[in-house]
Amino acid sequence: MSNPLVDMQKPDVIFAIGTNMTECHPVAATGIKKAQAKGSKLIVADPRRIRLAEIADLYLPIRVGSDVALALAMAHVIVREGLVDRDFVADRTTGAEAFFEHVGQFTPEWASKICQVPATDIETAALWYGKADKGAIYYTLGITEHICGVDNVQSLCNLALMTGHIGREGTGVNPMRGQNNIQGAGDCGAVPANFPGFQPCNDPTSVEKFSKAYRREIDGEKGITKVAALNQCGNGIHAMIIDGENTVVSDPDRNHCEHALKSLDHLVVIDIFMTETATLADIVLPATSWGETDGVQTNTERRVQRLRKAVEPPGQARPDWWIVSEIAKRLGAHGFEYHSAKDVFNELCELSPIYNGLDWDRIDKGEYQWPVPTKDHPGTPILHIDEFKNGRGIFKVIGYRDPAEVISDEFPVWLTTGRRLQSYHTRTQTGRSAGIDYLLAEESLEVNPEDLEAWGLKDGQTCKISSARGSLEIKIKASDVSPRGTVFTSFSFADVPVNILTGSGYDPITETAELKVCPVRLDAIPDA
Amino acid sequence: MIAEAEPELKALTMTVDNQTVNFTEGETIYQVATRHLGEKIPTLCYDDRLEAFGGCRLCVVEVEGMRAPVASCTTKATDGMKVTTQTAKIEKYRKTLLEMVASENRSVDVDPLSGYASQELRTLVDHYDARTGRFAGKKSGTSNYDDKNPFILRDYDNCISCYRCVRVCAEQEGDYAINVMNRGFATQIITEFNSELRDSQCTFCGQCVQTCPTGALGDAKALRATEVEGKIEKTRSICPYCGVGCSVDIMTRGQKIVGVQPAMDGPANKGALCIKGQFAFDFVQHEDRLTQPLIKQEDGTFKEVDWDTALDAAAEGYRKVLEKYGRHAIYGVASGRAPHEAAYTMQKFIRAGFGTNYIDNCSRA
Numbered sequence: 001m002s003n004p005l006v007d008m009q010k011p012d013v014i015f016a017i018g019t020n021m022t023e024c025h026p027v028a029a030t031g032i033k034k035a036q037a038k039g040s041k042l043i044v045a046d047p048r049r050i051r052l053a054e055i056a057d058l059y060l061p062i063r064v065g066s067d068v069a070l071a072l073a074m075a076h077v078i079v080r081e082g083l084v085d086r087d088f089v090a091d092r093t094t095g096a097e098a099f100f101e102h103v104g105q106f107t108p109e110w111a112s113k114i115c116q117v118p119a120t121d122i123e124t125a126a127l128w129y130g131k132a133d134k135g136a137i138y139y140t141l142g143i144t145e146h147i148c149g150v151d152n153v154q155s156l157c158n159l160a161l162m163t164g165h166i167g168r169e170g171t172g173v174n175p176m177r178g179q180n181n182i183q184g185a186g187d188c189g190a191v192p193a194n195f196p197g198f199q200p201c202n203d204p205t206s207v208e209k210f211s212k213a214y215r216r217e218i219d220g221e222k223g224i225t226k227v228a229a230l231n232q233c234g235n236g237i238h239a240m241i242i243d244g245e246n247t248v249v250s251d252p253d254r255n256h257c258e259h260a261l262k263s264l265d266h267l268v269v270i271d272i273f274m275t276e277t278a279t280l281a282d283i284v285l286p287a288t289s290w291g292e293t294d295g296v297q298t299n300t301e302r303r304v305q306r307l308r309k310a311v312e313p314p315g316q317a318r319p320d321w322w323i324v325s326e327i328a329k330r331l332g333a334h335g336f337e338y339h340s341a342k343d344v345f346n347e348l349c350e351l352s353p354i355y356n357g358l359d360w361d362r363i364d365k366g367e368y369q370w371p372v373p374t375k376d377h378p379g380t381p382i383l384h385i386d387e388f389k390n391g392r393g394i395f396k397v398i399g400y401r402d403p404a405e406v407i408s409d410e411f412p413v414w415l416t417t418g419r420r421l422q423s424y425h426t427r428t429q430t431g432r433s434a435g436i437d438y439l440l441a442e443e444s445l446e447v448n449p450e451d452l453e454a455w456g457l458k459d460g461q462t463c464k465i466s467s468a469r470g471s472l473e474i475k476i477k478a479s480d481v482s483p484r485g486t487v488f489t490s491f492s493f494a495d496v497p498v499n500i501l502t503g504s505g506y507d508p509i510t511e512t513a514e515l516k517v518c519p520v521r522l523d524a525i526p527d528a
Numbered sequence: 529m530i531a532e533a534e535p536e537l538k539a540l541t542m543t544v545d546n547q548t549v550n551f552t553e554g555e556t557i558y559q560v561a562t563r564h565l566g567e568k569i570p571t572l573c574y575d576d577r578l579e580a581f582g583g584c585r586l587c588v589v590e591v592e593g594m595r596a597p598v599a600s601c602t603t604k605a606t607d608g609m610k611v612t613t614q615t616a617k618i619e620k621y622r623k624t625l626l627e628m629v630a631s632e633n634r635s636v637d638v639d640p641l642s643g644y645a646s647q648e649l650r651t652l653v654d655h656y657d658a659r660t661g662r663f664a665g666k667k668s669g670t671s672n673y674d675d676k677n678p679f680i681l682r683d684y685d686n687c688i689s690c691y692r693c694v695r696v697c698a699e700q701e702g703d704y705a706i707n708v709m710n711r712g713f714a715t716q717i718i719t720e721f722n723s724e725l726r727d728s729q730c731t732f733c734g735q736c737v738q739t740c741p742t743g744a745l746g747d748a749k750a751l752r753a754t755e756v757e758g759k760i761e762k763t764r765s766i767c768p769y770c771g772v773g774c775s776v777d778i779m780t781r782g783q784k785i786v787g788v789q790p791a792m793d794g795p796a797n798k799g800a801l802c803i804k805g806q807f808a809f810d811f812v813q814h815e816d817r818l819t820q821p822l823i824k825q826e827d828g829t830f831k832e833v834d835w836d837t838a839l840d841a842a843a844e845g846y847r848k849v850l851e852k853y854g855r856h857a858i859y860g861v862a863s864g865r866a867p868h869e870a871a872y873t874m875q876k877f878i879r880a881g882f883g884t885n886y887i888d889n890c891s892r893a
Contacts, residue, residue, distance in 0.1 A: 005779025005796055007774065026731060026802035027772050034703025055702075116547040177771030181871070182864035185889035190862035196872065201885045214880035223878075223885030229859040237859050237886075239849040241842075243874055244863030263823050265852075266845030273816050283842050284830065286818035287866070289769035291778055291785055291809070297766055299796055310778040311785055311812075312762035315819025317834060320863070320870030324877050326835075330843035333881040336873070339716035344869040366775065366795050367767075421731060424769055424804055432816060433808035435678030435749060444669065497606055499652025512891075 003136065004369060004381040006302045009035045010170030013132035015043045015125070017067060017156070018142020020517075022051040023421040025140070025176045025300075032138075041132075041323030042144055043125045045070060046142060047416060049481050058124055061483050062115040064416050065146055065403040065517040071401065073111030073119075074126035075103040078162055082339035083130030088164030092393055099158060099395035106400075114400060130163055134170035139212060141418070145406045145515040147505040154396040161393045167384040178419075181297035187355070187370070188348060192223030197352025213351055214427060215334040227511040230256070234263030241268045241327075243320055244287065246275040249426040249494055251473055252513035270323055273428050274453035276494060287320050288313040294341045295319075295361065298370070302380070304358060305366035404505025405515040407485075411519035413451075414486040415501060418516075423492040430492075443493035444477035447522075448484050451474065457524055464523045470500035473525065487520070542609040548659050548799045551597030556580060557600035557611055560585055569613050570622060570799065572741050573630070573690035575645075577792075577799060578699050583690055584629075586622050586652070597621065626658035627829035631712075632667050634685040638743025640760055641750040641779070642681070644789045648741035654698050668713040669744065675724045679732050681715075681746035682725075689715040693736035693745055699726050700800060705730040734806035738790055738799070749807050750779065758782040766793060768865065772796055774805050785812055809832075846881075855882040861890040 008031030009015075021029040029052065036042055036055065044056035045067070053059045062070055078084060079100050089096045108119035108126075115122070131175040131259050137160060151438045156312045157173055165171040177299070189196035195511045199206035215249040229237050240261070248257045261267055261280045269281035272289045298304050321344050325336035342360040349355040357372035357379075368379040384393075407414060420438040423430045430436050445465060447457065458462055459478035464471055465487075474489060474496050482488050491498045505514045538600050540551050542560045551560040557579070561569055572584040582602035583625035588655075589600045597618060600611070610617075630636050630653045644758050655660060669684035690709060694717060705728045709716045719728035737745045758781035759864075767774040767788075775794025779787040788809050792799040821832035821838030849857050862874040871889065878887040 022731075025772050026733060027774055027797050027800045027805075030701055032799055034699075037699075037702070069550040155661070166692060172674070176653050179771060179864035179890070180766070180768050180773070181867060182889065182891050184770060184862045184868045185862050185891065188862070189879075190860075190871040190887055190889040191875075192888055192893075195879075196875070199609045210879060214876060216880055216883050218879050218883050219885055221885070223857075223887060226859075226861055226890075228887035229886065229888070231816045236857065238853045238857040238860045239846055240861065241846075241877070242861040243870055243875070245861055247861070247890075250890065259544070263848070265849050268842045272818060273814075274818060279816075282824050282845060283838055284818065284822040284824075285823075285838060287870075289812045289817070291765070291812045293867060296867050297773065297867055298770035299766075301796065303771075303773055303796060305766045305773055305795075306764075308763050308765045308778075310761075310765065310780050311783050314813070314817045316821065320866045323839075324870070324873040326839045326843045327846070328873070328877045328881050330839060331846060331881050333877065335876070335880060338873075340866065341869045342570060344872055348868060349874045356649040422803055424808070429768070430804060430808045431809040432811040432814040434810055437810060438676075438678050438730065439803075444679050522769070 002073070002166060002263070002383040003170070003174055003178070005031060007136065007170050007172070008032055009038065011035060011040055011132065011134045013041045013043065013128045013135045014138065015045075015129050015135065016052055016138045017045040019138055019140035019176055019205065020046070020048070020050045020142070020418055021138065021140070021176065024178065024419050026421065028176060040506070041128055042129060045125070047486050049483065050443055058121060058128065060117045060125060062117055064414050064486060065148075066115040067143060067146070067152045068148055068155050068398060068424060069111040069114040069121060069400045071159055072103055072106035072130065072398070073108045073122045075099070075106060075158055075162060077123055077126035078130040079103055081130065084128070084162050085164030089162060090260065092388070092463055093161050093390040093395060095397070096162070100399055102397045106496055127315070129159065130166070131132050132163075132165065132391040134168065135163060135165040136171050136174060137165070137175060138174045139287050139421055140176045144175070144510070144512055147514045148518060149507040149512050150509045151398045151401070155398055157393070158395055158398070159313050159397060166393070167382065167386070169382065172382070173246060175300070177300040182300040183300060183302065184296065187298050187352070192225055196348055197354045199353070209244045210351070212283040222481070226512040227266045227513065230260040233260035237265035237421055238264055241270070242277060243324070245277065246426040246428060247277045248280070249276050249497060249499065250491060252499050252515055254497050254499045255470055256503065265441055268327070270320055275426070275428055275496065285323050286315065286317040286487070287323065288317045292317070294320050296341070296345050302369045302372060304355070304368055305359035305368060306363055309454065325341055361492035404514050405519045407516070407519045411521050413466070413520050413522060415465070415518040415520040416486060416516050417502060418488065420490045420492065423490065426494065427492045443474065443489060443496035444475050445474045446479035446482045446488040448480065448482045449478040451484055453479055455522060457522065462525055464525055465501065465520050466523070467504070467518050467520045468503040472497060472500050540607045540891050542607065542611065544611045545613055551605045555605050557589060557598070557603050557605050559587070560605045561600060561611065561613055565613070567703060569600055569603065572648060572652070572688065575692050575696065575739050578692065578695045581691060581695065584625070584688070586625055588618060588621060590615055590618060621656055623656040626653050626656050627660050628663045629688050630658050631646075631661055631663040631665070633688065633742065634667070634741070638686065638746070639751060640671055641753060641787060642743035642746035643736070643740055644792070645741045646743040647744070654852070659749055666713055668715055670716060677725050677732070677748070678778055679734065679748050679803070680737055681727060681748040681751060682748060684717060686742045686744035687717060688742055688744070690741060692739040692741065693717060696735045696739045701731070701733055701735055703729045703731060706736065731804040732807065733885040734801055734803070746866070747787055753784065753786035756781045756784055756786060760786070762789070767801070769804045769808070774801055776801065776805060778809070784859060785809055850882070855884050857887060858886060860887045862887065864890045
């Protein structure tokens, strides 16, 4: 997030797109509700009539995968109505004129046909956001899990740049991170393009720095993503180590993923449960869990906070850092003689410019948001105040593209997937917490009641749902949350492995899967 | 838009218990007094995250020039005001109020596992020696034991109608799931249509439980550990679910995690939690946990081994692949759920171990 969570109560206009915040980030969503109570206007764009849509001042039920078209048309209106922040654009950005000329062709009427919402509502959204003193954008995976995920994000950045809604209190472009330490995993350099602290793997200075620190020569080019690695299993990639991820249930195209992991010569999985992924491993190593581990995690607003151990782990379970270090030492790697989580974290701080000002003791109270470059630095709650990381904010000229697969006679229904309030990810945790079943005992496919009637299906009936990749059986639930022609389910329940269906395409830059769009067909299963 | 000029702050002063103190316009007597003197003024309906309510009347103070005591939580401080917080008259008034409250509840002694604020009534009743039973008789509130939800105990026999639950649900959560029916002794906290919480707008965030000062609303999950021996210890940590990073206190008795309470001073959540952070903690000590390193046998089953055997085999597997296929045949996947130290050592394992950047985490799915 460019801005801190407390800023959620400060904008005049909040534009929430592709985020089911009341279910996926419920505590953050309370900030939006409070902002509304103080008079802020809330614009929600989401295919599903989620709770946030219910409370919105303006709701745009856009078709799945049409976000770029919406943003282009909003930019069109902002230019046409003279709502561009000319000073901000002149002082802080580059590429504006080409972008402004580009959006001239993308009228709300044009977008209306793609997004399937009234042009006047697109117009209103643009006017509200464009005229706001403080406009803030919030988004989640509804923006990124598309073949055009990067385009989606850059489209939102274009809107913020042209209106100057960034670098100030109560504004910004704010992605809500979905997992407790997914931000931290990136901060720590567990990505193929960056060393710790987002120092590029293809930057010679950084390569030299880490080659020296780690006492061995490191490649001067980026690695491959996990998606690419899974594609190369058995043909290029022959061994993996997976920590705390139930890859075969959470990732797209489950059959492909299972096949990939099975074709490895050597697979080590570190986890707290025997997950579906762990069963495929040659060696399974028991890790300590939350509540049993001292450590650090970074939240969605870049706040670096301490986790503390409250109880002893069961049996022989050990901290992940210890397990990985022991394997590394056995392979002769240098620098794994850690005695505690503190040793590991302090090494990270030394090597990462955004953490240079931090250390284990300094983050005791969790008051710092990175970057914290020096020991006397107060932290950075708001990014981009005086300048952008690379100098100027760059407008990107982007066009609309259809999703990787679009509905057809064979697969005439849009499927979109996500999470639910009561369950988390693949339910390795929530599925083992007493009481959750009382509220959410099984998975279901949410279908609009009018569609049910039109398609000859019934509420509570089990149907077969198929995509170009596979099919499975799922119970139908009539729900007004689903719009006509679009159905929804979560990926949480192992007995309804919805990711058998997904995986139609990947963003060419991030290789993030298009989990939010998958054309499917529903077929009734005759009663036995 | 032109930024409005900050209004010039006038130096405002008042006296509280003969001390001259500063305050800013808009502050209540309670806020000023508490900031300067600490939490000396008793309250039951007060939660500093909520709008002042003025319902319990325990926070009354004497103000020079005013005939009757005033509720300090709803009375704004004014320049030159002279306030006394602890006179004999006020203390007697507070004791009488507490005697009345205590006499109409089934019990003022509730298990501390009930919730964060659950001991407030008991503490005050003991402080004011108010267990006199002078007003024993009519009771208010009817417990709703029919609501079988596994998270929130609804024991309204112990309700004192402070409305903190109703207000936290509305003001903090924006859910408006619960409301008040009737007045006086007939007061009852209900959901819309007086149904079960599951059928209301309730999201089971637990905020009502944690603000309840009497245990009328109780953390039903934590209360399962009533019989577990040992003092309740609290360990400050961060919730393990989404990316908001809410601060929590993990409650333990001995080696058992018995519950979670929100940290009121948590920088990201200021006391708020959701159903997962509040109630979905017991996966940690679930019987399904892996407790031993495992190696897969020829027949596909796993065999328990000691750490050295497992780690040697793990390293040997990578060594063989390295020899046969080279450095770029090995790939590491770090967790977005485990702490920094896990992700950091994993990327270092790949980079220092094999000299490649063949490392990723689960953020692409």
